[in-house]
Amino acid sequence: MAKSARIRAEDCRAISGLLGDCRDLGDDRHAWREHALSGLARLIDAELGILGEMAGCRSGRPRDLGTVTLGWQAGFVPRRAFDAHFEAFNREPDTYMPTMVEGFRYFDPAEGFCLRRTDLRADRPWYTSAEYQRTMTSFGADHILWCFRPIPHASDNNFGLVIFRGRRRRDFDARELRLVRETAAVLAPLVGGPLARFTDPSPRDLPPRARQVLACLLEGDGDKQAAARLRLSPHTVNQYVKLIFRHFGVSSRTELLARWIRRGWGSRFSWLEG
Known part of the structure; x- marks a missing residue:
């Protein structure tokens, strides 16, 4: 494994601590997700994130089942603009976020997928795309990391994590990609068990x-x-x-x-x- 992709002992401790905290908060469908998202964002130095559930990843017809967000609280993006983008995505996912929808082609039934924008689309077509001009510029964001994993015993319902970094910042590196993948790998199997789903009464x-x-x-x-x-x-x-x-x-x-x-x-x- 390349040195840049290795995670350190302190990374493992951070993920383990995050998992323990989420389990303590697991009866509150929003609290555990907010804690997981803010902890992971600190771990990989990201400004904006979305953590939720999505149906239809394997079928290619994605549909949002609920989300918590990080970023608008600190003024990174206005909440109203963020909500408007989500409504537009739910109406036309193929048109509004085609790069993410393209990533679903790589969805593994057991492990989902974890990819960066640069794994799916090169810089030149990305920066000239309507997706970038319409969505990312309003967020003040550029680099994106998507991580989706299946929720146990739930047909094509999936744990979904999207992390953004602002413009003029570097892309996510191999180590940060692995940190997100490993965090998702320990959290996703617990959704619907120790970690409440959005459908659970809160x-x-x-x-x-x-x-x-x-x-x-x-x-x-x-x-x-x-x-x-x-x-x-x-x-x-x-x-x-x-x-x-x-x-x-x-x-x-x-x-x-x-x-x-x-x-x-x-x-x-x-x-x-x-």
Whole structure:
């Protein structure tokens, strides 16, 4: 293996730490992805990223199933412009991002694909393309790295990661490509298990007080104990419990706890914040 493609011991530790943090946040479909994306962007020095799920990669008819993004928060690209580009992609993926769609031809059923823009299109046709002029210039971005892997037990549903670097910066090198590939390889198999999918009901979608009651239930409290801890009436707690059961599609505390244990979700409860 070329020296430039080797990953260092500290890289392995960083990926392992990122995986552990994501598992701790795994019951929150947005929180674990935001953490994974920001951690990976720091690791490979990238400014803008997208992490989500996409259907149709193998069939050649891609369709977005949900995303989190990094970059607009720090002003790298206006959020409104970013959302507009996503809407356009969902309407016409072949027209709007043809280079990525071309990459799906290399999709391996077991391992997906991980490629840079320069692996698919040379500089001259790229910089004169409508795709670059229309999309990348509005992002202030140039170099792109795509990494897609299949989600277990989900027909043509895929873990998708897109990382960008700004104009006048160097392309992603072989080591950075491998870092992204290795990170995707440890995260993707856990999606739908310890890492929540976008289709999973999220604790963050509950009202703040209901989230507090949920945390009490997951820590083993009954209605009276939760009421005492939260300074609510038992009747109010009971109403929140019913709301929680409906939200997660369960009918008892046992089912609720079993759901958390079966999925391997921890007790960090990031959704209590904010």
